[in-house]
Amino acid sequence: MRALAYFKKGDIHFADDLPEPTIENDEEVLIDVSWCGICGTDLHEYLDGPIFMPRDGGEHPLSGKRLPQPMGHEMSGIVSKIGSKVTKVKAGDHVVVEAGCSCLDIKRWENSSLKTNAACSACAKGMVNCCAHAGFTGLGVTGGGFAERVTVSQDHCVVIPKELPLDVAALVEPLSVTWHAAKIAGFQKGQTACVMGAGPIGLAAVLVLKGFGASKIVVSELASIRRDLASSLGVEVFNPAEHADAIEELRKIPVGQDGFDAAFDCSGVKATFDTALHVTTFRGVSVNVAIWGNKPIDYHPMDVTLKEKRLTGSIGYTVEDFREVVEAIHSGRIPLQDCRQLITGKQKLEDGWEKGFLELMNHKETNVKILLTPNNHNELNA
Ligand SMILES: NC(=O)c1ccc[n+]([C@@H]2O[C@H](COP(=O)([O-])OP(=O)(O)OC[C@H]3O[C@@H](n4cnc5c(N)ncnc54)[C@H](O)[C@@H]3O)[C@@H](O)[C@H]2O)c1
Ligand SMILES: [Zn+2]
Missing domain, CATH: 3.90.180.10 (Medium-chain alcohol dehydrogenases, catalytic domain)
Known part of the structure; x- marks a missing residue:
């Protein structure tokens, strides 16, 4: 073969x-x-x-x-x-x-x-x-x-329905990764989200969060070509390299209630971990989607405690996630x-x-x- x-x-x-x-x-x-x-x-x-x-x-x-x-x-x-x-x-x-x-x-x-x-x-x-x-x-x-x-x-x-093109169907897998992450976050219609990284996973997160009815999505990405891609999906983009204090600058973006409801680290470096944690609002949720090497990083637990934030992770998907993503594409939700x-x-x-x-x-x-x-x-x- x-x-x-x-x-x-x-x-x-x-x-x-x-x-x-x-x-x-x-x-x-x-x-x-x-x-x-x-x-x-x-x-x-x-x-x-x-x-x-x-x-x-x-x-x-x-x-x-x-x-x-x-x-x-x-x-x-x-x-x-x-x-x-x-x-x-x-x-x-x-x-x-x-x-x-x-x-x-x-x-x-x-x-x-x-x-x-x-x-x-x-x-x-x-x-x-x-x-x-x-x-x-x-x-x-x-x-x-x-x-x-x-x-x-x-x-x-x-x-999958026969009218769903088989090439697009090959994207169900990466979309399911971020669909699972959005469910882990408990993401609700009308909420706001910040996504770190506009690689395949970050961009899949954008499609999924739009499908979940996000009222605003901001994508933070270093590479200009990838920011342009995110932008063409209709979301606001942010270049962390342009700012001495990227977290503070992201927090100035008006999202209603002193920060984003949810943040998704689809990059996996200390800067994106910290950003995802700090840009969320009171009782907001930061989801680590990225896979890290063995080296630990520091973070201060009081950054979670004082604002009653949630810090969680999401790994892989289940067959239910696949079914839901197929349905979301078929119905036009994605x-x-x-x-x-x-x-x-x-x-x-x-x-x-x-x-x-x-x-x-x-x-x-x-x-x-x-x-x-x-x-x-x-x-x-x-
Ligand atoms: N949890 C899971 O089940 C699961 C499944 C698949 C992939 N992943 C992980 O998700 C992550 C993303 O995957 P990918 O294929 O999109 O990776 P990728 O490397 O293509 O994308 C990461 C992006 O982050 C950007 N970036 C780097 N530093 C940044 C910074 N300081 N601020 C903003 N953006 C920054 C890079 O420019 C890059 O575009 C990887 O860690 C991958 O291993 C997790
Ligand atoms: Zn087992």
């Missing part, structure tokens, strides 16, 4: 002889991939990995599977074959794949080294996105969407044309390394989401 695969740190390449994925279990479905987006996490696996991928030629603890494997976890496609116990999808359905895997998936794989029927305490509480063994399709658990075909469990498929603005490139799998990964590594600010397709003839110009 043709795929853009992860072989090891520093080695991602196209190959046309990857093993065909098969239905290994009655509840799995085989999907013909339409589109799959490249994520910053994919770049990290190349540069700093293996992070989620199996190490040292070993097996993934959840699935027992080894490298190489096709990468890609932001995918849409069309179901081509279903296992004998599949009831939730049928051949021909258009789907998106919720790529998170947890303890609840272990039963799919005979070779899992986690031979237990007991779910971890997060999974037992239904918080599968916080699973102690969390992994991802396309990041080592099993092969992902930079391939002609992929198999996943029916529980991770969300059927406009299709706004989603399209996030797609800055479409490439064939064969060109995915050069015109996808390298392009993102070398020209990060001019890109948001580059999608790859294995379906070179029918879909590249769709």
